[in-house]
Amino acid sequence: MSRRLLPLILLLVMASASPMLAQDNVHVVQPGENLFRISLQYDVDITALAQANGITNTWQIYSGQRLVIPGVTPPAAEAPVVEEALAAPTEEPSYHTIVVGQNLAQIARLYGMSAEDLAELNNISNPNMIYAGQRLLISGTPSAGDSAEPAEENPLVNPNSIRHTVQRGENLAGIGQQYGISWLAIAQANNIIDANQIVAGQELIIPNVLVARGILDAPAAPAPIHGVGREVIVDLSDQRAYAYENGILVRNVIVSTGLPNTPTVRGDFTIQRKYAAQTMTGPGYYLPDVPYVAYFYAGYALHGTYWHNNFGQPMSHGCVNLPTPEAEWFYNFVDIGTPIHVQS
Numbered sequence: 531m532s533r534r535l536l537p538l539i540l541l542l543v544m545a546s547a548s549p550m551l552a553q554d555n556v557h558v559v560q561p562g563e564n565l566f567r568i569s570l571q572y573d574v575d576i577t578a579l580a581q582a583n584g585i586t587n588t589w590q591i592y593s594g595q596r597l598v599i600p601g602v603t604p605p606a607a608e609a610p611v612v613e614e615a616l617a618a619p620t621e622e623p624s625y626h627t628i629v630v631g632q633n634l635a636q637i638a639r640l641y642g643m644s645a646e647d648l649a650e651l652n653n654i655s656n657p658n659m660i661y662a663g664q665r666l667l668i669s670g671t672p673s674a675g676d677s678a679e680p681a682e683e684n685p686l687v688n689p690n691s692i693r694h695t696v697q698r699g700e701n702l703a704g705i706g707q708q709y710g711i712s713w714l715a716i717a718q719a720n721n722i723i724d725a726n727q728i729v730a731g732q733e734l735i736i737p738n739v740l741v742a743r744g745i746l747d748a749p750a751a752p753a754p755i756h757g758v759g760r761e762v763i764v765d766l767s768d769q770r771a772y773a774y775e776n777g778i779l780v781r782n783v784i785v786s787t788g789l790p791n792t793p794t795v796r797g798d799f800t801i802q803r804k805y806a807a808q809t810m811t812g813p814g815y816y817l818p819d820v821p822y823v824a825y826f827y828a829g830y831a832l833h834g835t836y837w838h839n840n841f842g843q844p845m846s847h848g849c850v851n852l853p854t855p856e857a858e859w860f861y862n863f864v865d866i867g868t869p870i871h872v873q874s
Contacts, residue, residue, distance in 0.1 A: 561730050640855075784842045787846060
């Protein structure tokens with residue numbers, strides 16, 4: 531062994547026995563987390579947390595992002611020579627699995643990237659030719675044999691199944707409702723014996739789902755009310771919102787409407803005002819920077835939701851909760867005056 535290499539090896543051994551520098555005041559964002567929940571976890575003010583990390587839109591954080599937690603003292607730094615002797619570790623690849631309704635620009639914003647950079651990273655020449663279930667490389671370098679787009683994963687080639695990446699807080703029943711199939715069918719397709727043993731980040735095969743035109747066709751979508759121009763129907767019984775243009779269904783998404791004690795109003799309304807983000811407060815809740823808010827009656831609105839993933843179940847104080855990417859789509863779809871019909 532070369533004598534010249536021996537000091538470097540000793541430094542590496544010493545470094546491996548010590549904790550990584552400045553880890554005690556850094557939080558790595560996990561899938562499904564949001565800034566509000568992270569602030570509660572560390573008992574810090576969300577505004578201070580956002581300012582410490584230069585965050586202006588508090589709902590736009592992404593999995594793998596490193597957040598400095600203010601007020602937490604990091605351990606004393608090791609001697610600089612140890613840090614300099616350590617070779618920079620190879621970054622593990624990070625992926626995003628496209629879900630129904632997402633486009634490249636939306637996905638790029640989730641991770642603080644431009645759509646052009648994301649397309650280049652994944653060798654995408656046409657940004658409109660992406661599909662639900664496709665896996666996109668977000669950061670890092672794929673290992674040998676790995677690919678940002680696994681073979682035979684395109685649901686248009688194999689229309690009877692797509693892929694779903696489990697998010698924190700999800701369960702098989704809720705995922706089954708999202709795709710309109712039974713949780714047992716998902717369990718059988720994935721050889722799951724215990725339905726309670728699924729974890730965030732796990733990739734599931736969703737069987738018997740037909741994806742067309744980038745939307746999930748609802749088996750029993752209600753008929754449009756007007757049939758001319760744009761309109762939205764919110765159906766409380768199936769917990770879905772439907773978008774129509776000139777009588778044609780162009781979007782449907784599973785939502786969460788009002789709880790029994792705070793029900794969503796029913797009837798015919800129109801979009802009255804829109805906000806890209808708004809803080810919402812009330813008895814027992816404080817939600818800063820709620821994204822993509824479109825009010826249709828008094829304090830009732832369609833809006834994005836970062837504090838739960840339990841879509842398909844009534845969860846709100848009367849508003850219509852949507853997954854944030856879907857809320858952005860509806861926000862751009864509706865204009866002031868667009869008809870909104872809420873039915874049982």
